[in-house]
Amino acid sequence: MTVSPLAAWRGRLAALAPALAVAERPFRSQLTVRASEPSAIAAMGSALGVVFPSVPCTFTAGSGQFGDVEVLWLGPDEFLVVAAPDLQVSIEEVLRGALGSSRGSVVDTSAQRTTVILEGPHVRDVLAHGCSVDLHPSAAPAGTCVQTLLARTGIILQVTGPDRCTVLVRSSFAEYLAAWLSDACVEYQAAAP
Amino acid sequence: MQLIPCPWCGPREEAEFHYGGQAHVAYPEDPSALTDEEWAQYVFFRENPSGPFAERWSHSAGCRRWFNAVRDTRSHDLLAVYRAGEPMPEVLS
CATH class of the missing domain: 3.30.70.1520 (Heterotetrameric sarcosine oxidase)
Structure with missing residues (x-):
């Protein structure tokens, strides 16, 4: 059975809620x-x-x-x-x-990248910790799709809604990105009610 | 960090780009006819102006396209960017 790149991170990523809902959509x-x-x-x-x-x-x-x-x-x-x-x-x-x-x-190129769905009120704030692209809704409305660096990792970032983004990341970098996301979320988890 | 305006993607951080040296260096029409010295001139010798300089850049972490930029080597100001194949715009120095 094929194991998705972030299978080992499923639990830790789920624990980031409610600050950020993170879900992998592998094998697309x-x-x-x-x-x-x-x-x-x-x-x-x-x-x-x-x-x-x-x-x-x-x-x-x-x-x-x-x-x-x-x-x-x-x-x-x-x-x-x-x-x-x-x-x-x-x-x-x-x-x-x-x-x-x-x-x-x-x-x-299906095996090249895995997909991570990010959703939550702080999604743009979390991404801004490691991404230099202007993510304000006026500059990056839904429908935006940029290739850029997130924490030095090459990603494709799709803005799919006001509080929702899709990140496509190379499979070999996915665990690094998951670790970075977990760290970037810390301050928002503390602030969550 | 300096922002470089990619002609396709708009302003992006300098770290997304890769430098490609002087632009508009024409490939010799008949390379086999060149002397060693002329070939060395073509391969290794580049302008080094103090002021506007036309350069090649690649948006390697973005659209991965090569483009040209006129940069003032004294201030690092990017005076113009233009897509590959387009003529160099007139730039006031």
Whole structure:
């Protein structure tokens, strides 16, 4: 049986509530898509039921034949498609078909990162301890997706709501990030009623 | 810490970036025709101005794209950033 990168941390992360609710969502299907032709990007979007993001540092979400799918902007011709576990092979086939003869690539990178959902009134404060990106709701509204450093670890940060963020972190760095999160939460746990 | 405005991602902390040396160093049209001295000039010799300097930077912890920036080497002020392939903007020094 496959063990998720943060399986050993489940209890300690759960103990951070109510200051911060932390939950891992492991094994999600992730595909790195490189394509620059607008027609190919539109075709891949309609195949998944989600419009690919056109604005830098944003993500889009939609629902189609693979259920809920998110597409994260990683670069001007680079996207990350994220879906439920065990769909990577079929999504890869569909995206390659949609890409057709256009220049580009679709690569399964599901094992590269694990997903951590952070939720709570202090989520932006906790992240600000180790992240230099402006996380004020006016600068980082829901729909923001940035690649940056959190406590010197490369992450993809999705802002999914006023008090809710999704962090994608490399599997080998996940335990370090969990340890850092536990430490950064200490002062908010003390203040919680 | 200094903020560097990535032309794709906006202002980010300097630690997210990687320095790439002088920009707009053209690859020799016929490298095999160069003398050793001319090749060494191309490979190793760079401008070292006191003032505005066009440089390459990579946003290595973000969008991982290379771009160019004009930086004043006296003050570290970034006078302009522009995407790879775009011409160097006029910068008042």
